[in-house]
Amino acid sequence: MTYRSKGLGIIASLLLTLLAVTAVSQAATIPTLDDKTKTLVQTVEFIVGDLSLSEFERQRKVLDLIAQTHLPQGELFVYDTQGKMILYPQHPELNGRILTSHANPVVADSFRNLVKSAYAMGEAVVTYHWQPSSSHQIETHTAYIRRLDNWNWVLAASSPQSITEIEATTSWWLVALVVFGGVMTLLLAIVFSPIFVLPQRFRTVFKRG
Secondary structure, eight states, X not given: OOHXXXXXXXXXXXXXXXXXXXXXXXXXXXXOOOHHHHHHHHHHHHHHTOTTSOHHHHHHHHHHHHHHOOOTTOEEEEEETTSBEEEOTTOGGGTTOBGGGOSSHHHHHHHHHHHHXXXXXXXXXXXXXXXXXXXXXXXXXXXXXXXXXXXXXXXXXXXEOOHHHHHHHHHHHHHHHHHHHHHHHHHHHHHHOTTSOOOHHHHHHHHHO
């Protein structure tokens, strides 16, 4: 077998591993919503597209809906793509403030990440750190975000998540990727390289096939 064939085998292996990494990464960011949040998102989208109302009326209606909706284990808030908090019912002291330049670096870094994710994906699940003004403890939250392009607003449904859960989830995906990549590399090496000599029994099976 020529070096060219060996090279093609290696390239094919790397491409397949890259595709697997991409697929897993996309699957990890696909949001899984509870029924209440899903209904809320659909209602917000309907209001945004309701041209029988003025833009001001639609915005007011969306904000009223957010203020009146309570998630079982989480919070809702709306910010814009410049990092300004439009409405955070549980933390009204943040409303109207540019949180990407917040004095607390934890809050500022988190909202820069939330803004960046909204720009890049439009819809995603984002993990970020949060530090309530009344506490010195840094919490880890996971938020489903959905960009409302008409107004450059972003709807967020956030819930607390322990660091242990995040690390365990991340580790599981990394192990899965490493194992998959290793298996694919080995299989392709067996197929494309003469270094791996299959036993006579398997060679006979392949020839018959």
